[in-house]
Amino acid sequence: DAGVIQSPRHEVTEMGQEVTLRCKPISGHDYLFWYRQTMMRGLELLIYFNNNVPIDDSGMPEDRFSAKMPNASFSTLKIQPSEPRDSAVYFCASSPTGGRDTGELFFGEGSRLTVL
């Protein structure tokens, strides 16, 4: 199994540009999570999906952020327009639906975003 795959691994862009981060979850996993990590705020949950449907997006910072999951094997996190304060590492994680005591999260390697 290839694990959760994120792209790009590194992105440097200028303020005002659109940024799209991509995630391929592990096949068969029903849950997908997007997190953002900074030194100041730690790991923040932005949004999560169950069976491709957004369940909770209360962590999305503002309207400049949007996330989609058009099918079970692909999700995007888009920032438009980007700002320097969006600089962070963005992680995608997926989780299987299983018994009551499972639900381990599998994380990708992250996408490091720098907005100049």
Next chain:
Amino acid sequence: DAKTTQPNSMESNEEEPVHLPCNHSTISGTDYIHWYRQLPSQGPEYVIHGLTSNVNNRMASLAIAEDRKSSTLILHRATLRDAAVYYCILRETSYDKVIFGPGTSLSVIP
């Protein structure tokens, strides 16, 4: 969300056991206790989880207090590769949002 509290940082000597504490005094009866760790420049990875009984796996052991208000992650012999941030998380069986706190930054001294 039920909350956990952990020390900000801990140190251990290489090849000695490490006990990482976590307090979760508001835990409910259906909350599972999960531990993750994050190595430098990587995403978090699952370590272990439990409900009431102590648990062992190849990575670590989890000791859960009888009243479930606290737990301890035990690394039996710390290696340099165990230097990471360790997160203690409570998860409801409904698999809802998973919230990470600041965690404990573990340093391993050679």
